[in-house]
Amino acid sequence: MQIYGDEQSGNCLKVQYTADHLGLPYTWHPVDIMKNESRTAAFLRVNPHGQVPVIKLDDGRTLAQSNAIIRYLARDTQLLPTDAFEQAKVDEWLFWEQYSHEPCVAVCRFQMRYEHKPKGDREQWRVERGERALDTLEQHLNGNQWLAADAFSVADIALLAYTRLAHEGGFEMVTRPGVQRWIRACETELGLTGVQEK
């Protein structure tokens, strides 16, 4: 399997985390978004929409959208429950991540870290929605070890990617002990070194 991704992008790291955790063999092709490498003719032949991450299977078929990819890689493994309703509860978090978390938490991080915007220049609606998303996580993780299915799953991997980088987008994590506990637990599962706010 070929994985095309940018290691600065949480969406791409989700795929790396999942493949590594499952011990899947792959070749990582670095695509630097900031250098517009996702818009080159060569890359557009892999994904005409010019987005990373994307995977290419050995038979040449390609799949885009981070959460579609990790759900596919996780099929028939301990990262995705077998019960249909429990799978749907994982999906509920995956769709929530793309609609209510990523466009706020990840975009604020992008603006501060890569566009060098001061914290005060973030768009107010994104900040408010991002804070709300992190509150939703805190509320759930205060009473639950994992996001879904009482086990570490692709729902945790999808939400971990940008939540552990949220401080780079100006979001404070010190007031969210449930989320911090869960980040450390996910990092232990994935064998990651902590990068979160001190």
Add this chain to the structure above:
Amino acid sequence: MQIYGDEQSGNCLKVQYTADHLGLPYTWHPVDIMKNESRTAAFLRVNPHGQVPVIKLDDGRTLAQSNAIIRYLARDTQLLPTDAFEQAKVDEWLFWEQYSHEPCVAVCRFQMRYEHKPKGDREQWRVERGERALDTLEQHLNGNQWLAADAFSVADIALLAYTRLAHEGGFEMVTRPGVQRWIRACETELGLTGVQEK
């Protein structure tokens, strides 16, 4: 099954379309978003996040997120392919819909239709991303009958909901014959009367 939804919301209509197409019995509980009925104490007991659509199964378990719901309802039916990779290609469209289509096409429609914003007052970035999303659909549907798996699937239902209402958000469909043909085909599958731009 109980479905809580607002018939003005494409996200809720996806669930109605899917349940009706599959002949699933349900009770529809109307929740008027504009009257803040998704924020009442009674509704927050069903979905603490105050979002529609949400379904409640006969055993009391609940599921939110439109695309998670329709994917769950469609399991083991002709609306979701059985092959794992073909399922993943359906998921690719479902996640794309929530990230790249709904926040632009549906939000512009909401602003014009319900907040009575003039077309010229829509946010420029939403208009541009919405046009690009509709172009992506046109490009695909020019050469393909359906979005995924060479068959009518929940990917089509998810994208149909707001695409057939896109003209209410100021998007022109006359220049997109592939999308128009596909909208009519989906409406035929679902037994819907056309509402699209004349």
